[in-house]
Amino acid sequence: MKHYPHHLDLQPAMHAQGTVQLPGSKSISNRTLLLAALAEGKTDIRALLASDDTHVMLMALQKLGVHWTQRGESRDYEVQGIAGVLPVHQADLFMGNAGTAIRPLTAALAVLGGDFSLHGVARMHERPIGDLVDALNGIGADIEYTGEPGFPPLHIRRGHIHSHRLQVRGNVSSQFLTALLMAAPLMAAREPVRIDVVGELISKPYIEITLNLMQRFGVEVQRKGWQSFTIAAGQHYRSPGVIHVEGDASSASYFLAAGAIAGGPVRVEGVGRDSIQGDVRFVDALQAMGAAVTLGDNWIEARADGPLRAIDADFNHIPDAAMTVAVLALHAQGTSMLRNIGSWRVKETDRIAAMATELRKLGADVEEGADYLRVTPPEQIQPAAIDTYDDHRMAMCFSLASLDGALRRGAPLRINDPKCVAKTFPDYFEAFTRIARNDLL
Numbered sequence: 001m002k003h004y005p006h007h008l009d010l011q012p013a014m015h016a017q018g019t020v021q022l023p024g025s026k027s028i029s030n031r032t033l034l035l036a037a038l039a040e041g042k043t044d045i046r047a048l049l050a051s052d053d054t055h056v057m058l059m060a061l062q063k064l065g066v067h068w069t070q071r072g073e074s075r076d077y078e079v080q081g082i083a084g085v086l087p088v089h090q091a092d093l094f095m096g097n098a099g100t101a102i103r104p105l106t107a108a109l110a111v112l113g114g115d116f117s118l119h120g121v122a123r124m125h126e127r128p129i130g131d132l133v134d135a136l137n138g139i140g141a142d143i144e145y146t147g148e149p150g151f152p153p154l155h156i157r158r159g160h161i162h163s164h165r166l167q168v169r170g171n172v173s174s175q176f177l178t179a180l181l182m183a184a185p186l187m188a189a190r191e192p193v194r195i196d197v198v199g200e201l202i203s204k205p206y207i208e209i210t211l212n213l214m215q216r217f218g219v220e221v222q223r224k225g226w227q228s229f230t231i232a233a234g235q236h237y238r239s240p241g242v243i244h245v246e247g248d249a250s251s252a253s254y255f256l257a258a259g260a261i262a263g264g265p266v267r268v269e270g271v272g273r274d275s276i277q278g279d280v281r282f283v284d285a286l287q288a289m290g291a292a293v294t295l296g297d298n299w300i301e302a303r304a305d306g307p308l309r310a311i312d313a314d315f316n317h318i319p320d321a322a323m324t325v326a327v328l329a330l331h332a333q334g335t336s337m338l339r340n341i342g343s344w345r346v347k348e349t350d351r352i353a354a355m356a357t358e359l360r361k362l363g364a365d366v367e368e369g370a371d372y373l374r375v376t377p378p379e380q381i382q383p384a385a386i387d388t389y390d391d392h393r394m395a396m397c398f399s400l401a402s403l404d405g406a407l408r409r410g411a412p413l414r415i416n417d418p419k420c421v422a423k424t425f426p427d428y429f430e431a432f433t434r435i436a437r438n439d440l441l
């Protein structure tokens with residue numbers, strides 16, 4: 001674990017340049033760990049993300065009796081799958097603030113049955129899970145709220161699954177549908193499982209990650225668009241042998257933005273044009289703002305091509321990387337509008353409120369709506385101490401405000417409580433300070 005100070009001071013950097021090896025994708029790491037645990041056979045996972053969110057998943061699996069080993073100090077793990085039969089039927093599981101751990105585990109454990117307590121940090125107990133619990137209890141699972149109804153902590157007991165047709169709402173988080181999809185083969189031994197989405201589905205590209213990884217573990221899902229998903233009977237997860245975790249596309253957004261703001265080129269290695277992560281589409285926003293972007297098989301590079309322009313777009317498909325766009329707007333000419341980002345309010349913090357407050361500290365004029373943010377940048381960014389709300393992305397994206405850029409707006413900044421980056425990227429500030437330079441090379 002890194003030992004960050006209570007705050008970190010960043011001097012305005014005139015130039016951003018260099019190459020960054022990305023840490024593994026959080027979304028792929030936690031899905032792969034769970035699928036490998038449930039599967040038949042041993043899975044060799046390469047380049048797993050080392051962070052708080054994957055740590056809670058690894059620890060939970062260990063408590064559930066899943067045997068895994070880490071190869072030395074490397075990012076490579078071997079997971080011995082349980083072939084659908086849990087070795088341990090009672091456990092108390094700490095889920096931190098990892099949505100990608102608590103939601104899929106809740107579904108899998110509710111279907112497998114046992115006596116499990118799932119809880120997390122205080123903020124986790126404010127993050128909704130009711131739509132997932134309703135879907136599972138609706139087919140006979142036994143999940144009880146031990147705190148506030150609709151939120152963790154949860155107590156899962158052995159229920160009696162009496163139906164294979166589930167309905168789930170998708171307008172609060174796509175992770176509920178992901179959780180049901182991943183758990184579906186566990187109840188599809190004799191009958192197909194059908195999951196219908198009720199109403200709107202947000203964050204759709206994350207469902208593609210789920211389906212892609214399920215397929216690699218041998219399970220096919222038939223789908224009717226985003227409305228209905230069917231898992232044919234008799235499918236089981238089987239280890240694909242080796243699985244390599246892509247670099248994290250959301251983490252890539254900070255470095256690509258740095259290249260777009262402050263000269264560049266900045267190259268990230270670990271994701272490229274064939275990535276299964278929706279957040280690679282962040283490059284479309286960068287290009288729309290006037291940056292030059294090149295994509296390779298396993299890398300992406302961004303550089304400035306004149307001053308950045310404001311953007312007005314719907315960001316529902318890339319809610320995490322969209323936070324980077326909000327800070328990029330400080331370095332653009334004109335007013336930017338981020339639409340359809342209502343899910344920000346139920347993530348690590350209320351990200352719409354937090355973003356508006358911190359952007360205003362820097363001198364921006366910000367209008368905050370229920371599901372949008374309108375950002376007009378200041379002539380010159382004001383020096384300020386940025387609060388991070390225990391939200392890794394607040395800490396990471398605000399580092400970009402210290403860059404000087406073509407419009408020479410950068411200011412010295414203080415980032416309070418920077419250690420929250422450990423949720424997905426413990427080394428973030430080392431990587432950032434390596435590419436942010438004051439010498440014009």
Ligand SMILES: O=C(O)C1=C[C@@H](OP(=O)(O)O)[C@@H](O)[C@H](O)C1
Pocket residue numbers: 026027028099100172173174175178202203206319320343
């Ligand atoms: O499934 C996933 O891996 C994720 C889905 C998204 O959440 P929502 O579906 O709640 O928007 C995203 O914000 C989160 O960081 C990871």
Ligand SMILES: C=C(OP(=O)(O)O)C(=O)O
Pocket residue numbers: 097098099100320347348393424
């Ligand atoms: C929303 C996020 O996390 P989680 O997986 O906990 O939902 C995030 O990483 O931005």
